[in-house]
Amino acid sequence: MQFRHILITGGAGFAGSSLATLFKEHFEGVKVTALDSLMRRGSELNLAYLREYGVDFVHGDVRCRDDFQTLEKFDLLIDCSAEPSVHAGTSGSPRKVIDINLSGTVNCLEAARENGAAVLFLSTSRVYPIEPIRNLKYTETKTRFELDAKQSLPGVSAKGVSEDFPLDGARSFYGSTKLASEYFLQEYVYNCGMRGLINRCGLLTGPRQMGRVDQGVITLWLARHIYQKPLKYIGFGGTGKQVRDLLHIRDLFDLIVKQIAQPDCWNGGVFNAGGGREVSVSLQELTAFCQTITGKKISVTPQPETAAVDIPIYLTDNTRVEKQFDWKPRTGVEETLGDIANWIEENKAGLESVFG
Ligand SMILES: NC(=O)c1ccc[n+]([C@@H]2O[C@H](COP(=O)([O-])OP(=O)(O)OC[C@H]3O[C@@H](n4cnc5c(N)ncnc54)[C@H](O)[C@@H]3O)[C@@H](O)[C@H]2O)c1
Numbered sequence: 001m002q003f004r005h006i007l008i009t010g011g012a013g014f015a016g017s018s019l020a021t022l023f024k025e026h027f028e029g030v031k032v033t034a035l036d037s038l039m040r041r042g043s044e045l046n047l048a049y050l051r052e053y054g055v056d057f058v059h060g061d062v063r064c065r066d067d068f069q070t071l072e073k074f075d076l077l078i079d080c081s082a083e084p085s086v087h088a089g090t091s092g093s094p095r096k097v098i099d100i101n102l103s104g105t106v107n108c109l110e111a112a113r114e115n116g117a118a119v120l121f122l123s124t125s126r127v128y129p130i131e132p133i134r135n136l137k138y139t140e141t142k143t144r145f146e147l148d149a150k151q152s153l154p155g156v157s158a159k160g161v162s163e164d165f166p167l168d169g170a171r172s173f174y175g176s177t178k179l180a181s182e183y184f185l186q187e188y189v190y191n192c193g194m195r196g197l198i199n200r201c202g203l204l205t206g207p208r209q210m211g212r213v214d215q216g217v218i219t220l221w222l223a224r225h226i227y228q229k230p231l232k233y234i235g236f237g238g239t240g241k242q243v244r245d246l247l248h249i250r251d252l253f254d255l256i257v258k259q260i261a262q263p264d265c266w267n268g269g270v271f272n273a274g275g276g277r278e279v280s281v282s283l284q285e286l287t288a289f290c291q292t293i294t295g296k297k298i299s300v301t302p303q304p305e306t307a308a309v310d311i312p313i314y315l316t317d318n319t320r321v322e323k324q325f326d327w328k329p330r331t332g333v334e335e336t337l338g339d340i341a342n343w344i345e346e347n348k349a350g351l352e353s354v355f356g
Contacts (some may be wrong), residue, residue, distance in 0.1 A: 001027050001030060001260060002075075002260065002263065003030065003075050003076040003118070003260065004029075004030060004031060004075055005030075005031040005032075005033070005072060005073065005074040005075055005076075006020075006023055006030060006031070006032045006033070006074065006075075006076045006077075006078060007033050007035060007071060007074040007076070007077045007078070007111075007117070008020050008032065008033070008034050008035070008077075008078045008080055009035050009036070009062050009077065009078070009079050009080060009081040009104075009108055010035075010036055010062075010079070010080035010081030010082060011032075011033070011034020011035055011036050011050070011055070011057070011080065011081075012034055012036035012038060012040075012043040012044070012046045012047055012050065012057065013036065013040055013043050013046070013080055013081070013082075014046075014204070014206070014208050014209035014210065014216070014249070015080045015122060015204055015249060015252070016034060016036065016078070016080035016081070017034065017043075017046040017049055017050060017055075017208055018206060018207075018208055018249040018250075018253070019078060019080065019249070019252075019253055019256070020032045020034050020050060020053070020055045021049055021050065021052075021053040021055060022250070022253040023253075024053040024054055024055055025053065026257070031056070031072075032054075032055045032056070033055070033056045033057075033058060033071065033072070033074065034050055034055050034056070034057050034058070035058045035059075035060040035062070035067070035068075035071070035081070036057070036058075036059070036060070036081065037059070037060065037061040037062075037081075038059065039083075039100075040210060041210060041212075041354060042210030042351070042353075042354040043210065045210075045347075045350060045351070045354070046208055049208065058070075058071065061104075062081045062100065062104030062105070062107050062108055063099050063100060063103055063104050063107065064107075065107050065110070065111075068107065068108075068110075068111035068114075071111075073115055074115055074117050075115070075116070075117050075118065076117055076118050076119075076120065076260075077108055077111065077112045077115075077117050077118070077119045077120070078119075078120045078122070078256075079105055079108045079119065079120070079121050079122060079181075080122050081100070081104055081108075082100060082101050082104075082122075082178075083096065083097045083100045083101055083174070084124075084174065084215050085174060085212075085214045085215040086126055086172045086174045086175065086214070086215075086309045086310075087172075087174075087214045087215075087307065087309060088172075088173055088174050089173035089174075090172070090173070090307075090308065090309060094173040097173045097174060097177060098173065098177055100177075101174065101177035101178060101181065102177040102180050102181055102184075105121070105177075105181035105184065105185075106181075106184055109184060109185060109188050109194070112188075112194060113188060113192050113194060118194070118195035118196060118197075118266055119185060119188070119194060119195070119196040119197075120196070120197050120199070120256065120259070121181060121182065121185050121196065121197070121198045121199070122199055122201060123178045123179075123181070123182050123198050123199060123200045123201065123270075124174070124175065124178050124200060124201060125161065125200055125201065125202045125203075125272070125274065125314055125316065126171060126172060126174055126175035126178065127167065127171060127175050127178055127179040127182065127200060128161055128165050128167070128171065128175075129166075129167065129168060129169030129170060129171045129175075130169065130170060130171055130172065130175075130308075130309060130311060131169050131170070132153060132165070132166060132168075132169055133161070133311045133314065134311055134312065136148075136151060136153070136156060136313065137150065137151055137152070138312065138313055140241060141241075143241065143282055143284045143285050143288075144241050144243050144281075144282035144284065144285060145236075145241050145242060145243050145282070145312050145313045146158075146243075146313075147159075147160065147277075147313060147315060153165065153166060154166065155317075156317070157317065158277070159276065159277060159315065159317045159319070160245065160274070160276060160277060160314070160315030160316045160317040160318075161272065161314065161315065161316065161317055162272060162317040162319060162320065163200070163270055163271070163272055163320055167179070172309045182198050182200075182270065185198060185268060186198075186268040189266075189267060189268035190268065195263070195266035195267070196266060196267075196268050197259060197265060197266050197267075197268070197269055197271070198268070198269065198270045198271065199252070199255070199256075199259075199271055199273045199321075200270060200271065200272045200273065201247060201252065201273050201274060202244065202245050202246070202247060202272075202273070202274025202275060202314060202315075202316040203217075203218070203244045203245065203246045203247065203274070203275070203314075204246070204247050204249055204252060205218040205219060205246050205247070205248065205249070205336060205340065206248050206249035206250065206336065206339060206340065207339055207340055207342075207343030208343065209340070210354045210355075211223060211355070217244075217283075218246060218286070218336075218337070218340065219340050219344070219355075220355070221283075221286050221287070221290055222290055222293070222294070222337060222340050222341050222344060223344055223351070223354075223355035224298060224355070225290040225291070225293075225294040225296050225297075225298055226294055226296070226341065226344050226345065226348070226355075227352070227355055227356050228296060228298060229298065229355075229356075230298055230299045230300070230301065231287075231298060231299070231300045231301075232300065232301050232302070232303045233283055233284075233300060233301070233302050233303065234303045234305075234306075234307070234310075235303070235304070235305065235306035235307060235310045236304075236306055236310070236312050237302070237304050238301075238302025238303050238304040239284070239302065240282060240283035240284035240287065240300065240302075241282050241283070241284060241312075242282060242283055242310075242311075242312050242313060243280055243281065243282045243312070243313040243314070243315070244280060244281065244313075244314055245274045245275035245276055245277065245279055245280040245314065245315045245316050246274075246275045246279055246280070246281065246333065246336060247273065247274050247275045247279070247316075247329055248329070248330075248331035248335075248336045248339070250331065251329045251330055251331050252273065254327065254330070255273055255321065255325060255327045258325040258326065258327050259325060262324075262325065265324065265325075271320055271321040271324065271325075272316050272317060272318060272320065272321060273316065273318065273321050274315070274316025274318065274329075275316065275329050275333075276315060276316055276317070276318050276329060277315050278329075278332075279329050279331070279332055279333055279336075280315055280333075281333050286337075287300055289333065289334065289337050290337070293334075293337055293338060293341050294341060
């Protein structure tokens with residue numbers, strides 16, 4: 001591999017710690033440094049995994065430029081540090097989410113420029129605006145919402161949303177800070193000769209995700225079944241028919257490895273990456289999977305009111321990324337859920353403070 005020292009910001013979080021350990025597992029001799037402020041509850045529990053795999057940990061804050069100054073020279077920066085909740089800043093001031101997700105990313109870009117390093121940015125499907133996504137044509141089946149094949153907007157079909165979907169309209173503070181960060185990365189590529197690439201990920205999941213009500217729904221759902229705590233179907237009438245596609249973090253790693261093998265593609269390009277229609281699930285269906293996997297049943301009550309940032313269905317159209325990198329998500333819903341359930345069961349006592 002061309003990179004010898006990878007800096008992963010947010011490296012103790014779910015995606016960051018998973019990618020860090022996967023790089024150590026698959027590439028002998030590569031140095032990986034995880035920088036994290038440990039703001040996310042539970043990320044401190046991932047430090048043991050980092051140690052076990054030989055990942056160096058630096059306690060630092062991407063909002064603080066000085067925290068990059070003491071690092072050894074690196075040649076790839078993967079930005080996984082974020083306040084990743086779409087609800088962030090919707091009550092009270094959005095200053096914190098803007099500082100972390102936008103100013104923090106600019107500090108990452110500056111540090112990468114100073115090191116002559118390439119940047120891989122983990123962006124989000126939440127850059128697509130809320131109202132147009134809410135207004136997509138969909139039908140209601142017994143257990144889920146389903147996208148219609150015929151849509152009035154460009155960049156969307158029954159397969160899901162592609163990179164050509166229009167970007168006009170509000171998208172949450174989370175989504176807007178991520179989109180602005182994408183634009184800044186492209187400026188660094190254009191003006192500073194930086195090598196950079198943007199993966200707009202749909203829902204990512206897998207072991208080590210410290211799921212909360214407002215972020216990380218898949219692990220939260222399984223954990224609530226395992227710890228026997230109640231859940232709610234929030235929004236869209238409280239029927240639990242809202243749908244997301246999900247991507248196992250291991251599949252994202254496979255994609256990144258293929259991207260690293262194509263240096264010509266590091267020109268600021270944007271790639272949607274998600275599970276697609278085949279790896280998607282509604283909350284109702286998720287409950288059924290969780291019951292089968294854990295053998296447990298919990299109370300799930302309807303809360304019909306919909307939050308201003310919520311959307312009924314999101315599926316990723318992976319056409320561009322599949323064609324460019326000869327990549328496809330390989331892990332199905334059941335296998336992903338099984339991996340997460342095993343992780344929670346194996347670490348049940350330790351994870352009680354997060355999920356219990
Ligand atoms: N999880 C998803 O479904 C998903 C989907 C699309 C994109 N993403 C993106 O992937 C990236 C990783 O998300 P995740 O799911 O691993 O979230 P996470 O919350 O598990 O990880 C983020 C990490 O960043 C750290 N962090 C927060 N503020 C920081 C700061 N100021 N300085 C240093 N570290 C800080 C947190 O402590 C945490 O460990 C984010 O950029 C997110 O926007 C996630």
